[in-house]
Amino acid sequence: MAVGSQHSASLDHLSKLAATAGVTINGDAPWDLRFKDIKAADRILAQGSLGLGESYMDGQWECDQIDEMIARLLRHRIDDEVKTASTLWHVLRARFVNNQSRAKAWEVGEKHYDLGNEFFRDMLDARMTYTCGYWDNASTLDEAQEAKLDLVCQKMGLKPGMTVLDIGCGWGSFMRFAAERYGVQCTGITISKEQAEYGQKLCEGLPVQFVLQDYRDLTGQYDRIVSLGMFEHVGRKNYRTYFEAARKNLKDDGLFLMHTIGGKVRDHDPDPWIHKYIFPNGEIPVIGQVADHTEGLFLIEDLHNFGADYDKTLMAWHANFEKHWDKHASQYSERFYRMWRYYLLICAGSFRARDNQLWQFVLSPNGVPGTYRRPKL
Template sequence: MPTLERTVPVGFDEASPSHRFVAELLAQADIQLDGRRSWDIQLKAPGVIDSALSRGNLGLGESYMKGDWDAAQLDELFYRLMRAQLGQRIKPTQLVYYSLRSRLLNRQTVKRAWEVGEKHYDLGNDFYAAMLDQRMTYTCGYWKHAQTLDEAQEAKLDLICRKLQLKPGMRVLDIGCGWGSFMAYAAEHYGVECVGLTISKEQAEFGQRLIKKGLPVEFRLQDYRNEHEQFDRIVSIGMFEHVGHKNYREFMSVANRCLKDDGLFLLHTIGKNLSNTVTDPWIDKYIFPNGELPTMGQVTDAAEALFVVEDVHNFGADYDRTLMAWHQNFEAHWPTFKDQYGEGFYRMWRYYLLSCAGAFRAREIHLWQLVMSKQGVLGGYHRIS
């Protein structure tokens, strides 16, 4: 097991009340300040604790990006923090601002919805190609029988096709199609035609490569609220996290409007346990602007009177393994991108991937697939896994 040498930064007061408070709190998760285990926090500069106490994960994440603290295994550190639910015992003052902003403002309006495409998904196709699988699938893989990331992603895509009961000639709408991995797979293996919606120019341009291969897929650079055609099937894989609670009902209404009466709709989304938690301020600022995770209750409330929920499948533990595979690829290819992005980006991206892996490992957040129909499948829907 890797260990770290103990270093005490100049000007750091181990006897301060905040240090004692945090040390006692972390001990409940078996984490030590300046300990020697791989998940222990190594303090490199003063002010880390006060920043974390006053600004929550925003302060903790920013101080990590600056190199003010470190841990050999960030994923294991965050797993222990979240499994012990330490975050629920601290109420940083600045989080009140984020809570009010989330409740009062619609942060996922049509105009704001494009921010995440520009800030996150438009980092560059080469960067994502190095981190992701060969199909460029930026969502949770399905590891039930898989040994590699490519196998896990293909298994997930096939699982969705089977759950949707795809047949040749069907037209499928993919809301938030990413780089088109699902559309390409479904077109190749199930003989369907696909229309994909994206708010990322980089993804739309990448999609032209699939069209040049002769696949019956179409990329539309538009917000989902502007779609009005009807389709035999609808899928949304990893996009609902960008919708926002004020728009959940409208999202479901659009899906209902665009789905034929005998169609099926599959929603693949990350979800959380508690409805009273706000969007993580660090993730919101640096990774996914205006993002928000739903609870299961919020999803089903939004679908009420519009859809019958036929099936619910939680395989969130597989996201831990997916994120760790992405991190392994990221580390392996970082020398290629080091000069382009810099050290601050490296620490930011590492913090993002590994903290999220820890959250899924702790079962703090989940991955749900819901299959829905407009009127209920006659005779019942048969579960596929």
Template sequence: MSSTAKTFIETQLKRTGVVINGPNPWDPQVHNEALYGRLLSQGTLGLGEAYMDGWWDAEAIDQFIFRLVSAHIQDNFRPDLALIGSVLRGKLLNMQRLKVREVGEKHYDIGNELYAAMLDSRMIYSCGYWQDATTLDAAQEAKLDLICRKVGLEKGMRILDIGSGWGGFMQFAAERYGVSAVGVTISKEQAALANERTKGLPVETRLMDYQALEGKFDRIISIGMFEHVGYKNYRPYFTKARELLVDDGLMLLHSIGGHTTTSHGDPWSEKYIFPNGMLPSIAQIGTGIEKLFVMEDWHNFGADYDKTLMAWLERFEAAWPKLADQYDQRFYRMWRYYLTSFAAVFRARNIGLWQVVLSPHGVPGGYTSVR
């Protein structure tokens, strides 16, 4: 089995320019020959777990994964048990509502020190906007200002941030545009630090599910949260947003998006990084907003996520000596694999980063796109 599996995998890799135990930064160095059988039986879950277990290494994991993804090598593998299980869970269950707080507990609550070390000074955990930026802080400031300009923030407006993280966007909007804001998160660690960081501003972060919100807001922003909603809940999500938005308001949805409609996520990412996460497609968002919103603008700058993730990786690597006492070596390898593999998929343009501007009835006279 192992020799047959190795031959098959070597054949697949040949057209990608990847050589097992080769001399290039993207060539994997295999330390355990059982890897090949594991890849055939466990797919992407097996590839990621094998790296975490030390079965293989690569100097540049991002370049290795980029070559695999660009060649669509996964299309030549049979569906594995982990993938089948992910598909079935997505079809039969609504995990995003059954376990609303799971992603908060397993991902966002693993340590504010980790995120403070990895992210920019405002702790923005989403794609930066690198059009005119050369540093991570500048890219994130540019992204925040882009959002404010897209929704036409004005002094005195009341803003809702669905999935507000550590409060960075609300802090920026309150300081630069004179608005008040309410944010919601399901992460205890995020809520506590966000309220501490925004003291003295007309900003409040609530630890709650967005579906429990009440009131009216002039603008609604949602940055990097929609990936946790789940396809069965897209319609209820937009219905709730419409209920909370004033009739002449605007909503901006900032989300990673997939080019193919699916009902599940990636098995490795679901298990280790974003439990129950899945990427929406254009079609799913379109169905979700139908008769609720008018789509005013759709902006894809997914290539910028490659730069953002690699900047996070650089900061994470630099901070690791100070973080090592809080996490083990397997976590280090898991986190490194997460950042590099995600960067590779964005680099290959297999997924995008979308900012979608929505209005309840259409902006009178038309909406002017902002870049």
């Protein structure tokens, strides 16, 4: 068969799949995918998610609203129609290999979080909070992030003088907020040298300490523990170890709040494009895995899902990224620009489709006397 006819067959098949989700190949709607190089159809069908992302990075297709295109495709499960050998490899690798071992745990810090403090400062809110905001009564990113931080503090019942451990503290936005507003003492651990150094400067004068450390090496006793957006880097092989570390370092009458992205299906496929370009060795948990691995260690006092708010948060980050790109363009390549834009928009689309969730678990070692009551939100 001639190369041209092979491409036509691939394009026809892809067009039929996309049409079921209301996406027209080479159509005029803002969520339609427009090919600049017809070879991209072959790459997408042969490599699924990886082919879709890499062909966009290489400039082989365009779409005005990638977020909405992805949301439509996911709602109609088009991703299930394009399963590849590459995807199967990632599934098996996650199931049988510990991708988040001590040796590999630092990779995401070096590859993702050490991209540059100014880059993230321009993309995120004023406090540099790199997790989902809480938009119930917020109209701006800054308001949504402050509302989320305050929500966490209220759920944990923080009081002046308490000691708080932040596992995966980022640039310290939570610790700074909690120390300023609630008068607590905070220790945060991170695997990013850039975050630790920059965060310590931002928290100067506050009872806040940053430690460059793996969670498996934690020691101490704390009144409260919080972990915002770090559990996605732990991996199924290490879930029990993670919760054991938290329990060991939490006082018997303490509370542990864990904020994490979550999936809908236990044996879901780790996304090969995200793994290769954005979050090496990342893995999204499901509720059953959290329940399994906290058994005998913690009681789940409260579970709160506000995953749709991550769509708004990611779109706000994308707007900031676009607004400030010219400032960073000389430091990064055009391919990086397309990669980062694609990352933010496909993630927004996944939350819009409710394919991904955002959970906050409140856990206690022995159960709160009487009962735990979530603060009025």
